[in-house]
Amino acid sequence: MDIKEIQSLIKFVAKSGASEVKLETDDIKITIRTGSTGGHETTYVQQVPMAPAQMAPAAVPVATDDASSASPAQDGSVDDSKFIIIKSPIIGTFYRKPSPDKPSFVEVGSTIAKGDVLCVIEAMKLFNDIESEVSGKIVKILVDDSSPVEFDQPLFLVDPS
Incomplete structure (x- = not known):
């Protein structure tokens, strides 16, 4: 399975x-x-050890009628319909850094390319690198560091332009 x-x-x-x-x-x-x-x-x-899997998040356009999962940038004048939400592919604990003494993978305003590591999600003692499936600029980070995340929970808001 x-x-x-x-x-x-x-x-x-x-x-x-x-x-x-x-x-x-x-x-x-x-x-x-x-x-x-x-x-x-x-x-x-x-019951039987399984090999760690590298997971890539699904990139889905933001639905403008779902204000609870994607809030606009802090100035409130941003059009959400042009952004892409990167969602969690697994249940686990969200980490913005590879380790506590290292810098975060991305910050708001960071330019990302397809394949860039955005964060790590720990699931069952395995650390899974979450890579971007889109290129663009991070507009908002929707989850706090060291927070639990659910499957399909929005993590990042990305401007693909």
Whole structure:
């Protein structure tokens, strides 16, 4: 079972309204529990070691009617429709730096190219480099350093022009 299948399973369980789903195969055991408060907790228990995978985020145009996931730049006069949101491809802990004593991968105003590392997400003790699939300029960083992130959560707002 690969990460895309696991992510699809999490989305399906969240939409279905089931309170708990357990799936066991020869090499992995997954339990997904959803709470009555609307949030969900996902627990992965790995029985056989798996190789770390390099994950690349999906780049999706910003929806202008979704103000909660993409807020405009601080001056409030920016047109969101021309920006691209880079979202988290996995659940984990978001880090802006490769280590505490190193500088951040990117800052607001940084120019990025396709393939540049934007951040690291720690998942199950594995540090996954998140690379850009677009070129442009970082307009806003939507997540604080060392914060937990969900699958498909917006991380960066990028101006592709």
